[in-house]
Amino acid sequence: xxxxxxxxxxxxxxxxxxxxxxxxxxxxxxxxxxxxxxxxxxxxxxxxxxxxxxxxxxxxxxxxxxxxxxxxxxxxxxxxxxxxxxxxxxxxxxxxxxxxxxxxxxxxxxxxxxxxxxxxxxxxxxxxxxxxxxxxxxxxxxxxxxxxxxxxxxxxxxxxxxxxxxxxxxxxxxxxxxxxxxxxxxxxxxxxxxxxxxxxxxxxxxxxxxxxxxxxxxxxxxxxxxxxxxxxxxxxxxxxxxxxxxxxxxxx
Numbered sequence: 001x002x003x004x005x006x007x008x009x010x011x012x013x014x015x016x017x018x019x020x021x022x023x024x025x026x027x028x029x030x031x032x033x034x035x036x037x038x039x040x041x042x043x044x045x046x047x048x049x050x051x052x053x054x055x056x057x058x059x060x061x062x063x064x065x066x067x068x069x070x071x072x073x074x075x076x077x078x079x080x081x082x083x084x085x086x087x088x089x090x091x092x093x094x095x096x097x098x099x100x101x102x103x104x105x106x107x108x109x110x111x112x113x114x115x116x117x118x119x120x121x122x123x124x125x126x127x128x129x130x131x132x133x134x135x136x137x138x139x140x141x142x143x144x145x146x147x148x149x150x151x152x153x154x155x156x157x158x159x160x161x162x163x164x165x166x167x168x169x170x171x172x173x174x175x176x177x178x179x180x181x182x183x184x185x186x187x188x189x190x191x192x193x194x195x196x197x198x199x200x201x202x203x204x205x206x207x208x209x210x211x212x213x214x215x216x217x218x219x220x221x222x223x224x225x226x227x228x229x230x231x232x233x234x235x236x237x238x239x240x241x242x243x244x245x246x247x248x249x250x251x252x
Contacts, residue, residue: 048084051093052077054108058101059171059229059243065105076101095119102241116238123237128202129159130236132210132244139248144216153244155179155232156207163202167233168210169193174218175228175246180209188213193231212246226250 052066057073065073079100083093091114097105098115106112120127137151157163168177168189176188181200202208212230215221227247234240 044084047090048081051080051084051090054094054111055080055097055105056107058105058241061245064107076105102239104239119238126161127159127238128157128161128163128204128234128236130163130232130234130239130242131156131158132232132242134244136245136247137212139214139246141251142214142216142248143251144221147217148213148215149248150211150213151246153210153212154207155202155210157202157204159236160204162204164235165200165202165232166235167193167198167231169231170212171229171231172220174215174220174226175230176213176215177230178211178213180211185211210244212244214246214248216250221250223250223252 049066053064055065055076056063057065057068057070057076059072060068060070065076076097080093080097083096088096094106094111095115095118098112098119103112103116103119106115131154133154133156137153139149139151142149155165165179168179169192170177170190173190176190178188179186179200181202186194186198186200200208210230210232214226214228225247226249227245229243229245232242232244234242236242
């Protein structure tokens with residue numbers, strides 16, 4: 001009888017071990033996410049490409065975001081992908097992209113108008129409004145004998161609150177930018193931009209001059225088409241970062 005009793009206890013022990021193992025295994029399976037249906041993946045990829053096609057990198061004027069693979073475009077795509085992964089809807093994705101990068105990144109006019117309306121409502125009636133005119137300028141054919149060429153852009157505040165220009169910088173060492181306010185002109189700034197503690201104020205309905213100079217003797221200028229950007233960072237809640245572009249065809 002004692003032998004049978006021992007066998008019975010052993011059987012109960014192994015039954016307990018098997019039951020515990022099955023329970024733990026089932027619990028661990030719950031910790032693993034279910035495999036996504038390939039069809040669902042395909043739909044998500046199509047939605048992503050559709051969103052990309054309605055956007056562009058803020059520095060690119062020739063391609064949609066779907067076509068562009070420059071560093072800025074990759075940054076935007078990574079941001080959008082993260083929003084999609086967390087379940088953010090299309091409407092909110094365009095809104096968040098506009099807030100982070102600029103409403104000018106939106107190519108679809110209807111979507112852009114809706115986003116701007118939302119941003120204006122959030123900003124309130126009292127706000128600065130930056131305007132840069134023209135948005136770009138083409139010097140045409142230039143020669144190195146000219147040494148440099150420059151263009152004055154009009155920077156206006158069309159809002160009803162003081163515009164604070166926080167930073168100005170260029171995209172290439174061959175390009176310099178300066179700001180003239182009340183007959184006072186700042187030093188020329190390049191790719192490092194204006195100092196961290198620098199700022200310039202533009203009163204409502206007032207304007208200043210933004211001078212952009214292209215140094216034709218710079219080693220960063222090669223023969224052929226040259227396209228350079230100047231970025232202006234301000235406290236405009238809709239367009240905190242604006243860009244003007246200059247271009248030229250450089251010859252000896």
